[in-house]
Amino acid sequence: MKQASDSIIIDTRGIGLVEVTRPIVDWLAAQQITQGLLTIFCRHTSASLLIQENAAPAVKRDLARFFAELVREDAGYEHDDEGLDDMPAHIRSALTNVSLSIPVVSGAAVLGTWQGIYLFEHRRAPHRRTLALHVVGE
Amino acid sequence: MKQASDSIIIDTRGIGLVEVTRPIVDWLAAQQITQGLLTIFCRHTSASLLIQENAAPAVKRDLARFFAELVREDAGYEHDDEGLDDMPAHIRSALTNVSLSIPVVSGAAVLGTWQGIYLFEHRRAPHRRTLALHVVGE
Amino acid sequence: MKQASDSIIIDTRGIGLVEVTRPIVDWLAAQQITQGLLTIFCRHTSASLLIQENAAPAVKRDLARFFAELVREDAGYEHDDEGLDDMPAHIRSALTNVSLSIPVVSGAAVLGTWQGIYLFEHRRAPHRRTLALHVVGE
Numbered sequence: 001m002k003q004a005s006d007s008i009i010i011d012t013r014g015i016g017l018v019e020v021t022r023p024i025v026d027w028l029a030a031q032q033i034t035q036g037l038l039t040i041f042c043r044h045t046s047a048s049l050l051i052q053e054n055a056a057p058a059v060k061r062d063l064a065r066f067f068a069e070l071v072r073e074d075a076g077y078e079h080d081d082e083g084l085d086d087m088p089a090h091i092r093s094a095l096t097n098v099s100l101s102i103p104v105v106s107g108a109a110v111l112g113t114w115q116g117i118y119l120f121e122h123r124r125a126p127h128r129r130t131l132a133l134h135v136v137g138e
Numbered sequence: 139m140k141q142a143s144d145s146i147i148i149d150t151r152g153i154g155l156v157e158v159t160r161p162i163v164d165w166l167a168a169q170q171i172t173q174g175l176l177t178i179f180c181r182h183t184s185a186s187l188l189i190q191e192n193a194a195p196a197v198k199r200d201l202a203r204f205f206a207e208l209v210r211e212d213a214g215y216e217h218d219d220e221g222l223d224d225m226p227a228h229i230r231s232a233l234t235n236v237s238l239s240i241p242v243v244s245g246a247a248v249l250g251t252w253q254g255i256y257l258f259e260h261r262r263a264p265h266r267r268t269l270a271l272h273v274v275g276e
Numbered sequence: 277m278k279q280a281s282d283s284i285i286i287d288t289r290g291i292g293l294v295e296v297t298r299p300i301v302d303w304l305a306a307q308q309i310t311q312g313l314l315t316i317f318c319r320h321t322s323a324s325l326l327i328q329e330n331a332a333p334a335v336k337r338d339l340a341r342f343f344a345e346l347v348r349e350d351a352g353y354e355h356d357d358e359g360l361d362d363m364p365a366h367i368r369s370a371l372t373n374v375s376l377s378i379p380v381v382s383g384a385a386v387l388g389t390w391q392g393i394y395l396f397e398h399r400r401a402p403h404r405r406t407l408a409l410h411v412v413g414e
Contacts (some may be wrong), residue, residue, distance in 0.1 A: 001139045001274075001277045003413065005311055005379050007386075035143055037177055037272050039313055039377045043388035045329040051236045052228060053183045058217035059228055066209070066229050071342070079334035087338050090329055094339060098327045098391075099377045101177045101237045103143050103272035110145075110270045112181035115236075132386045134313050134379035136274060136277075136412060137141060139277045139412075173281055175315055175410050189374045190366060191321045196355035197366055204347070204367050239315045239375045241281050241410035248283075248408045250319035253374075274412060275279065 003136040004031045007043075010129045012121035015068070015085075017050065017060040020131065021116045027133055028109060036104040036137015043130045046089030046122050048096040054116030067092045067122075089122035096120055104137055141274040142169045145181075148267045150259035153206070153223075155188065155198040158269065159254045165271055166247060174242040174275015181268045184227030184260050186234040192254030205230045205260075227260035234258055242275055279412040280307045283319075286405045288397035291344070291361075293326065293336040296407065297392045303409055304385060312380040312413015319406045322365030322398050324372040330392030343368045343398075365398035372396055380413055 008023050028038055042049050053059045077087035100117065102109040111117070119129060146161050166176055180187050191197045215225035238255065240247040249255070257267060284299050304314055318325050329335045353363035376393065378385040387393070395405060 001141070003277070003311060003313075005381055035141060037141075037175075037274060037313075039379060041377070041379055041386060043386060043391065045327065045388070045390055050232050051183065052232065056217050056219075058215075059225065062215045062217050062225050063229060063232060066213070070208075070346075075342070077334075077338045079332050079338050081332075087335065090335055091339060091342050094326050094328065095233055095371055097235075097373075101179070101239050101377050103177060103179055103270045105143055105270070110179060110181060112183070112268070114183055115181065130388070132379045132381070136313060139279070173279060175279075175313075175412060188370050189321065190370065194355050194357075196353075197363065200353045200355050200363050201367060201370060204351070208346075233371055235373075239317070239377050241315060241317055241408045243281055243408070248317060248319060250321070250406070252321055253319065 001138050005134040007130050007132045010119050012129060013126050014124050015121055016064050017118040017120050019116050020119050024117055025109060028135060031135055033104055033135050033137040034107050036135050037101055038104050038109050039099060039101045039134045041099045041132040043132060045093055047129050048093040048098060048120045049100050050096050050118045050120050051100060051115050052118055053114045055114055085124045092122045139276050143272045145268050145270045148257050150267060151264050152262050153259055154202050155256040155258050157254050158257050162255055163247060166273060169273055171242055171273050171275040172245050174273055175239055176242050176247050177237060177239045177272045179237045179270040181270060183231055185267050186231040186236060186258045187238050188234050188256045188258050189238060189253050190256055191252050193252055223262045230260045277414050281410045283406050283408045286395050288405060289402050290400050291397055292340050293394040293396050295392050296395050300393055301385060304411060307411055309380055309411050309413040310383050312411055313377055314380050314385050315375060315377045315410045317375045317408040319408060321369055323405050324369040324374060324396045325376050326372050326394045326396050327376060327391050328394055329390050331390055361400045368398045
């Protein structure tokens with residue numbers, strides 16, 4: 001049994017989903033672990049992680065629109081000193097994921113055919129985001 | 139330290155929660171791991187995982203109704219070529235879980251007394267779903 | 277590679293977020309694991325876990341208010357024999373997290389600067405809650 005950990009930097013361009021499958025599976029492949037468990041952790045409270053359909057670009061837009069309508073900017077939050085989009089960003093993060101764990105089999109994460117890993121940026125401005133990666137296995 | 143991984147197939151009957159605690163804990167028991175970490179991963183983007191109360195059947199119906207009302211089929215999604223229930227299925231998956239990790243102590247997952255593991259089918263039609271399982275420990 | 281597991285008890289005071297970062301990172305530090313994976317698991321279906329901003333107390337109140345409005349007590353749930361706040365508690369748990377996994381690097385969980393770990397109590401009455409902890413690494 002061995003393990004590896006690292007972090008990757010993702011530059012976002014404001015609210016929306018950024019696919020991060022490629023840098024994550026590339027990093028995993030370099031660890032030469034045949035069987036194990038991969039974990040991805042988002043080190044932020046206004047961006048989060050999702051596994052979503054990777055085939056239709058409209059899915060990303062529909063997801064962003066759903067969360068924009070469910071968690072409105074004009075809801076009169078008490079916490080608004082970092083901007084009207086800040087508290088909604090925290091809530092949208094709470095509704096999605098800060099960590100994802102994916103089994104590794106035959107040297108690859110067992111993502112389904114249509115599953116891609118996404119970083120969901122919840123702030124209006126572009127941000128530099130850090131994802132921590134960890135894998136344990138052999 | 140050792141590990142094991144496998145996958146189980148669950149046939150669903152359309153929208154609703156299917157309890158999957160039994161096949162998962164049975165598989166775990168067969169691995170003879172006394173202490174460790176169990177991870178369950180759903181390989182789909184229109185079905186997801188939940189840990190919920192396992193005592194009252196009405197809880198499953200209330201949960202399904204809540205998500206049906208929160209994520210409506212008639213919201214005018216851009217992505218609708220796979221049916222009106224497809225985009226809501228992706229959103230309901232995003233709001234719940236694609237992976238769950240549960241510590242293993244004394245040879246069993248440390249589920250609380252009332253906790254059951256459920257596969258939440260979000261499509262109207264029956265589907266065959268695959269859950270990947272992984273455990274590491276000793 | 278080694279592992280450790282334990283559980284911690286948190287007393288809540290009714291609906292709201294209780295920060296649990298300190299007891300968790302203290303427990304982790306005592307395990308003397310330099311690199312690995314920490315998992316926190318909530319053994320309840322009417323309380324859950326969140327990682328949220330730890331700087332502004334108003335964030336906790338805004339989060340509690342958002343979930344109170346999104347998952348209303350007066351929605352006419354079928355399952356109401358344990359009180360009007362019981363079914364909303366199950367739904368709010370489903371919308372947040374039952375487990376969190378955080379990589380450990382240089383002997384500490386890689387929480388971002390503003391990230392704190394919270395137990396989110398969803399019942400009106402105070403409750404005694406149990407969190408299971410697990411770490412694997414070396």
